[in-house]
Amino acid sequence: MNWKQALQDYKYYLSIERGLSENTISSYILDLKKLINYLNDYEIDQKPLQINQETVQKFIYDIAKIVNPRSQARIISGLKGFFTYLIFEDLRTDNPMDLIEAPKIGRKLPDTLAVEEINDLINAIDLSLPQGERNRAILETLYGCGLRVSELVNLKLSDLYFDEDFIKVTGKGDKQRFVPISNINKKYINIYIKEVRHKLKIQKEHEDCLFLNRRGKQLTRAMIFTVIKRLAEKIGLEKNISPHTFRHSFATHLLENGADLRAIQQMLGHESITTTEIYVHVNRTHLTNVLNKFHPRK
Structure with a gap:
């Protein structure tokens, strides 16, 4: 087995057997290609089934000089997964990554926006432009x-269950969940659909996509990033924000206002409560309030 064949087989395994999204699979393959490029650069002729512990240790040692600890840990985790897959397929009997430890990294707390900052960003949208109503709804x-x-760019008109106050969301690994939606959120989506979207010349195969560009095609992730970056610059916001910042803010504000952590987990689509628990650390004042409110010895 050469590396090209191994990459193809591994991509198929990640997609079919594990049901991972295209973005996640691309990240795994990209990290694996770093090892392949390293072997080529140093003219090391070791195939996937022959590469040994010494070689991968040297690769990790060298790459640690050029990437941060978080990226290094991700690469190590990805390579361990690849060699575990080879063992699972009875192609290898050992994992050359077994004795390689990932660097210790602290858990990065997510950036959040205050409610006032979110309001400022939304109020900065130019509603005189057709895309303004779309951007507000976004x-x-x-x-x-x-x-x-x-999940946002893949939302469909057929995913909107407004009568039941839910939308159907397709998350990582094509797993679907129902997320509640507020009246104000429904209001702005409906304004966009009725006043902007229906006037577009919608391209074939994009008829069911909710958020479209001016050419009638599904919006890209990059476009959402651009919209948010421009709005941040417009109001002079110094925080480095992205679409994910709104997701973090959603969870943090719910928790601060007394929402149950399990409910937040379900709405975010986290498989493990451990992932959701990171929001407990964002605002420790909330923990003090919980103690003072619910402990019998106040």
């Missing part, structure tokens, strides 16, 4: 439903 949905940017 920001309201990112913050109002706590969506990932990939």
Whole structure:
């Protein structure tokens, strides 16, 4: 087995067997290609089934000089997964990554926006432009439903269950969940649909996509990033924000206002409560308030 074949087989395994999204698969493959490029650069002729511990240790040692600890840990985790896959397929009997430890990294707390900052961003949208109503609906949905940017751009008209106050969201690994949606969020989506979207010349195969560009095609993730960056610059916001910042703010504000952590987990689509628990650390004042409110010895 050569590396090209190994990459193809591994991509198929990640997609079919594990059901991972295209973005996640691309990240795994990109990290694996770093190892392949390293072997080529140093003319090391070791195939996937023959590469040894010494070689991968040297690769990790060298790459640690040029990437940060978080990226290094991700690469190590990805390579361990690849060699575990080879063992699972009975192609290898050992994992050359077994004795390689990832660097210790602290858990990065997510950036959040204050409610006033979110209001300022939304108020900065130029509603005299057709895309203004669309952009307002986008920001309201990112913050109002706590969506990932990939989930937002893939929203369909057929995913809107407004009579039941829910939207259907397709998350990582094509897993679907129902997320509640507020009246104000529904209001701005409906304004966009009725006043802007229906006037577009919608391209074939994009008829069911909710958020469209001016050419009638599905919006890209990059476009959402651009919209938010421009609004941040417009109001002079010094924080480095992205679409994910609205998701973090959604979870943080719910928690600060007394929402149950399990409910937040379900709305965010986190498989593990551990992932959701990061929001407990964002505002420790909330923990003090919980103690003072619920502990019998106040």
